[in-house]
Amino acid sequence: MTPTTATLTTNPAPAGAGGGPAGARGIRRLTGLKPTGHLHLGNLLGAIRPIVGTQYRAETIVFLADLHALTVPHEPARVRALTLEQATLMLATGLDPDRSLLYVQSQLPQHTELHYLLECTTGYGEAHRMIQFREKSTAEQQVRLSLLSYPVLMAADILLHDTDEVPVGNDQNQHLELARAVAGRFNAQYGQTFTMPRAALPEVSPRVMDLSDPARKMGKTGSSDAGTIFLLDPPEVIRRKVQRAVTDPGRTVGYDPRRRPGVANLLEILAACVGGSPTGLAADYRSYAQLKGAVVEAVEGLLRPIRLRHTELARDPGYVRRVLADGAERAREGAEDTVYRAKRAIGLLC
Numbered sequence: 001m002t003p004t005t006a007t008l009t010t011n012p013a014p015a016g017a018g019g020g021p022a023g024a025r026g027i028r029r030l031t032g033l034k035p036t037g038h039l040h041l042g043n044l045l046g047a048i049r050p051i052v053g054t055q056y057r058a059e060t061i062v063f064l065a066d067l068h069a070l071t072v073p074h075e076p077a078r079v080r081a082l083t084l085e086q087a088t089l090m091l092a093t094g095l096d097p098d099r100s101l102l103y104v105q106s107q108l109p110q111h112t113e114l115h116y117l118l119e120c121t122t123g124y125g126e127a128h129r130m131i132q133f134r135e136k137s138t139a140e141q142q143v144r145l146s147l148l149s150y151p152v153l154m155a156a157d158i159l160l161h162d163t164d165e166v167p168v169g170n171d172q173n174q175h176l177e178l179a180r181a182v183a184g185r186f187n188a189q190y191g192q193t194f195t196m197p198r199a200a201l202p203e204v205s206p207r208v209m210d211l212s213d214p215a216r217k218m219g220k221t222g223s224s225d226a227g228t229i230f231l232l233d234p235p236e237v238i239r240r241k242v243q244r245a246v247t248d249p250g251r252t253v254g255y256d257p258r259r260r261p262g263v264a265n266l267l268e269i270l271a272a273c274v275g276g277s278p279t280g281l282a283a284d285y286r287s288y289a290q291l292k293g294a295v296v297e298a299v300e301g302l303l304r305p306i307r308l309r310h311t312e313l314a315r316d317p318g319y320v321r322r323v324l325a326d327g328a329e330r331a332r333e334g335a336e337d338t339v340y341r342a343k344r345a346i347g348l349l350c
C-alpha cells in the first residue's frame with residue numbers, strides 16, 4: 001500500500017476488536033513506543049523488529065504512548081512531532097496497518113477511563129516501589145504525580161485490549177508484574193473481568209550499547225548523541241559514529257563482553273544485522289578497522305530501506321494520520337467493551 005493509493009480497509013480487526021481471552025482468537029501482543037526522543041538502533045533491534053516480524057503470527061497492537069510522554073517535563077510541539085515521526089517509522093519498518101493496529105494512545109480515551117478504575121485498585125505503596133519511579137523522581141526537581149501513576153496507566157494500556165503477551169525488556173518487567181497484580185486483584189474482588197497478560201522475554205535479547213560508552217544502554221535519552229545511531233541518521237553520520245566507536249587497546253578482534261565491551265557491542269550489532277553469532281563473526285575480521293567497516297555496511301543495509309520508505313511516507317502526513325485515526329477507530333469497540341465490563345464489575349451504573 002502506498003501513501004497516495006492507500007485505502008484504509010477495516011479488515012476483521014486483528015487486534016483490539018473483540019474482547020475475551022485468546023482461544024476464540026489468536027495470541028494478542030501489544031507494544032507501546034513513547035514519543036520522548038528519536039527512535040534508534042536499540043529500539044529497532046530490541047523492540048520494533050521482533051514485533052513487526054511476528055505480526056502475521058500474532059494479533060499485533062502498537063500504540064504511540066503520548067500520554068506517558070507527559071509524565072516528565074516535555075515540550076508540546078516536540079511530543080506531537082515525535083508521535084508522527086514514530087508512527088511513520090513504524091510503517092516504514094514494515095508494520096502492516098491492514099493487518100496490525102497502529103494508533104495514538106490519547107486518541108483512544110478508554111486508556112484514561114480504565115486508568116482511573118485501576119487507580120482505585122492499586123495501593124500507593126505498590127506504585128511507589130517501582131524502580132523507574134525511584135530513579136526518575138530522584139533525577140527530576142519537580143516530580144509529576146503522573147510519574148507515580150505511570151505503571152497504572154501502563155496496566156490500563158495492557159488490560160484494555162485483553163492482551164496475552166507483552167514483549168518487554170528487563171527494565172519493564174516490574175511494571176508488567178504490577179499490571180498482573182492489579183488484574184488479579186480486580187478479578188478476585190469484582191469478578192472475572194481482565195485477561196491475565198504475560199511477559200514475552202525475547203530469547204535473544206539484543207541489548208545495544210552506546211557506541212561511545214559501552215557501559216550505557218543506547219537510549220532516546222541518557223545516552224550520548226555520538227554513541228547513538230538514530231534510525232534516520234544519514235549514511236555519513238552512521239559511518240562517523242561507528243568509526244569513532246570505543247574499542248580497546250587490543251589488536252585482534254575477539255568476543256569478550258566483560259573485558260572488551262566496546263568490541264563485543266560492535267560484534268553483537270553486526271550479528272543482529274547479518275545473522276550468525278558474535279563469536280563466529282569475530283573470526284572473520286583481522287582488525288578493528290575491518291570490523292567497523294563491516295558494521296557500517298550492515299547497519300546501513302538495514303536502515304537504508306527504512307529511511308527511504310520514511311521519506312516517501314513523510315511526504316504524505318495525511319496518510320499517516322488517517323492510518324492512526326483508522327487504528328483508533330478499529331480499537332475502540334473492543335476497548336469500550338473492556339471498560340464497560342470493568343465499570344459494571346466495580347459498581348458503576350452503566
Ligand code: AMP
Pocket residue numbers: 033034041042043044045046047048167168169170206207208209217218219220
Ligand atoms: P524506550 O526507548 O526506552 O521507550 O524503549 C522502547 C523499547 O525499545 C523497549 O521495548 C525497550 O526494551 C527497547 N529498547 C530501548 N533501548 C534499547 C537498547 N539499547 N537495546 C535493545 N532494546 C532497547
